[in-house]
Amino acid sequence: MTGLKEYLFERMKKGTIHLTLLDPDPEKLSEEKAKEIAVKMKEAGSDAFMIGGSTGVTSENLGAAAKAVRTASGLPAIYFPSNPRAVTSEVDGMFFMSILNSTDPLYISHGHAMVAPYVAKLGIETIPMAYIIIEPGMTVARVTKAKCVGHDDIDTAVGYALAAEMLGMQLVYLEAGSGADRPVSPEMISAVKKAIHVPLIIGGGIRTPEAAERARKAGADAIVTGTFVEQCSDENVLRSVVHAAKGI
Secondary structure (H helix, E strand, O other), X not given: OOOHHHHHHHHHHOOOEEEEEEOOOOOOOOHHHHHHHHHHHHHHOOOEEEEOOOOOOOHHHHHHHHHHHHHHHOOOEEEOOOOOOOOOOOOOEEEEEEEOOEXXXXXXXXXXXXXXXXXXXXXXXXEEEEEEEEOOOHHHHHHOOEOOEOOOOHHHHHHHHHHHHHOOOOEEEEEOXXXXXXXXXXXXXXHHHHHOOOOEEEEOOOOOHHHHHHHHXXXXXXXXXXXXXXXXXXXXXXXXXXXXXXXX
């Protein structure tokens, strides 16, 4: 396989991609279920898997989930980090992300300094990414002590995104939070997309084809679905959301 960044960016040049997010906590996801979901989501058209969660992530369950989805699907497994104590070489790479609107230095840069030597030793490919939490924020906002950007506060979102690009981040991620009752608005997506030159990822609260289509048409380069994928057993519905996200 080519490098993770090359794989993702080449696909994004052709249009919006879909990423499946799985929480590796074994109380939520067994290895067998991870394999089952991996097969279903590959068939639905998903482009890669993100592995991570706000709580309960360890090196062991992270590695087991990553290995399971890679074996079952042949698609990349990307570590979506939650804390500096969990890291594994089983992933194809990781989003080395800074939560720009966290009020806890651990999630902005301190945790990165703790884990960087281990990531370098394991030879894990990293893609620097800014993570910006939008209302309602859900569990990730609470855990990371984020000062959420208001759902309608487009100027602040644009400011964070521009700052991210100026800091050298190669991806910007707007996150409404897993299980959010409303996703990031198309107006915010459009404004941020027009302001930056790096790929824009959108996640949180996207559980219908209509929501996925709105995010894509507003300018998302990648659309993430997580809680919805874990809870939905209807393969036709899963496929419809992925296809809407990708415009196929």
